[in-house]
Amino acid sequence: MKFHKNRAKSQNQNLPLRVILIREKKIIEAAYSFLSCSIKQGKLVCIGKIKPTEYSTEYTVKIVYDAISSPKVFVVDPLIEYHDDIHMYPKDNCLCLYHPKTDNFYWNSKKDSIHDTIIPWALEWFVYYELYLISGKWEHPFKPHKISK
Template structure:
């Protein structure tokens, strides 16, 4: 029987925290009761707004990513923001397809993907089209 690398070699919360501190020194990273919380700023392009995001992660749980500031808004057509869970958490990858594995570093996947998501969010506001691909999560 073949096992997924994500089951055999998950990155611990402390390893994830250290990797975020190293790659994203502006992030405030805390670990408490086995749960990582990282808050920091991302700016998709030099013309973009700076966004404050929060990443929450516990071992072998999918990370939750929130945009704290500025508040995300519907576009001019009053459409729901694409690729979000319950209009609260960012949908960055497809869990069923194993695009993020627990052996992956959040600093190398989730945070850059959040920055790319924010870029596509800004384009969506300008064009009305989500150009980032992917699938919309079921509500």
């Protein structure tokens, strides 16, 4: 049992940013074969194609993570432009996958991993986006990101 206690403590040590990025890259590539990851200019960049259902459009996504701030997920192709009705951030068109204040979640690179949070949430986002394309209504709970006029 002592081994597991020591192992848990080691995960919370202050790791260099590059080590965090390398760790994330290895975990993501082991868990998700559709993503290809590289580390460029101090950022982890993962690109891949997803298809929520057999009837869906295939989407190319890009995940960008600097080991400091929360990872960002972008739709590269086909481009999905911001609209008040869908759950995206208007500033950079990245997907909004959680609401820090109401979901009680703040990204912590020392304890959170992209493979078991951000990627599953992004996959779920696309299911709701496909439903939105059919119904015209965003079905998943969300906080509005409306652009002030």
